[in-house]
Amino acid sequence: MSIKVVLGYLASAFLIILGLIFAWAASIQAASTRLPIAILMISLGIGIIYILQRRQPSQVIQKIEVSGELKAKVIQCPFCSASLDPSLMNIVDGVPTIRCSYCGKQFQIVEEPKW
Ligand SMILES: [Zn+2]
Structure with a gap:
């Protein structure tokens, strides 16, 4: 994880916590001004998390x-x-498989015993 991502998560956590504080404050007094701010902050925090999650493409590396x-x-x-x-060769359900380029049939590659 890079510094930017960590900072992004910290910022979004800060925004959500602040938003919750505003939401709690809205329940006590001045709900008409505090509630929209709370909603804005929470949705901004969630938005940052969403962007951070989308920016990192997950890569699956399979080794044989x-x-x-x-x-x-x-x-x-x-x-x-x-x-x-x-x-x-392709990995299908964890099994090395190969598709014949001549007849188009697919078959598994089996490891033969060493003795
Ligand atoms: Zn074939």
């Missing part, structure tokens, strides 16, 4: 972890036996 040594092996389509480019 194999227990054994990786061998440069030609991946073959089990349907049409075409050799496939490993860069076509």
Whole structure:
């Protein structure tokens, strides 16, 4: 998190707290002037939080972890036996999958036992 984001959250927390104080004060006296200020401050604080949340795109990085040594092996389509480019590999539901660029069928890549 950068300094700007931290400051943004602090500012929004400050605005919301101040807005709540104004709302509480409005319940005691001068509601017609204090209540709009309270609403404005709270919505401003929420607005800042909303902007901060939107500005940070969440990135999901998936890593493939194999227990054994990786061998440069030609991946073959089990349907049409075409050799496939490993860069076509995708992670579907946590399973490495590849879509054959020749017959269009999708299949899972299974790790073969090492013995
Ligand atoms: Zn195929």
